[in-house]
Amino acid sequence: MLVEAAARVLAEEGPAALTSRRLAAEVGSSTMAVFSRFQNMAEVRRAVREEGFARLDARLDTLPTMDDPVANLVATGVMYFAAGVANPHLYRAMFLDRPPQDDDLGAGTYQRLVALVRRCVIAGRFPAAQESLVSVWAAQLWSMRHGMVIMSVAELLPNEQARFVLDDMTLRLLIGYGDDPDQARRSIEHGNRAAAEGERP
Template sequence: MAIYTHLGSMEEVQHAVRVEGFARLAAVADAIPRSPDPVADLARVSDAYFSFGLGQPHLYRAMFIDRPVRDDDAGAAAFDRIADAVRRCIDAERLPGVEPTMVLMWAAQLWSMRHGIVTMVLSGALPEPQARLVLSDMTLRLLIGYGDDPAAARRSLDHALPAPGADR
């Protein structure tokens, strides 16, 4: 009853859990130190999203799977962390010739790619080691498609992330 006294209703509890989950996800991204390699940092932020989802499946469901009880922008700050990482790659000329309007599009592609794979792992449709291989390959192909040099993209990913299947 104390929760209902404080928050008022089940809908308010659900909303508070959702807001708290996104705040935690943004904090996880904020805790990743910046390196001189913005592509490696983008990979680390993306990997943190993946690991967060797998590590807190019930909270992840409340954030992403359950329908929000009201319109909000609870996920905006977490999404901004990915968009900022994409901007850093552009500013460092790792993704040359990019229109500024593409930043949000590419951040959404990276976000939704991770979301889909997390959901598949949580549902049991894809084992985690295989999911990490898929994410690594998809990330590499997107970065190359965005204009990064293939060898440089591979080096950044290899530097940023443990080899898929390695102990974490």
């Protein structure tokens, strides 16, 4: 409850609004209850980010490793989008609240994406890739997905339109990385199906 309330305050009003008194009031408790769990507001903010990345990684963990590495790459993008849209306050707090310099909570999630891109390269789907481009392409894919989540949670684009744009941009990037257009389209369809299955209870 404290983490959810903190995420909501951070997302809607920013870090300056997050105090022990405000957090206690949000959950109908006392400041003593806040400090029995957290030493200070910096710990609260870190807990919000930890929870956000834990939920995101748990969602991505539901995806099986597919024979088609590009479909795997696509499916993670769909799941990433779904996680952000499902937890808008948490997502805003994770990415729009500046983390401390020593905060590397998103590193594991990013390295997962790097590994997926590298798997596509090894499989020959991105034939023109150099090793130095793998992390660059992972950053491009992440920024694309992040942008679509932000557009959606800010209500600048309806979810369905944002998902259409995500698929279209993904296709264009895959082709740009050297993938065959027809294979890329099939992988996007396969990845979307896999993600939808992973989202079912």
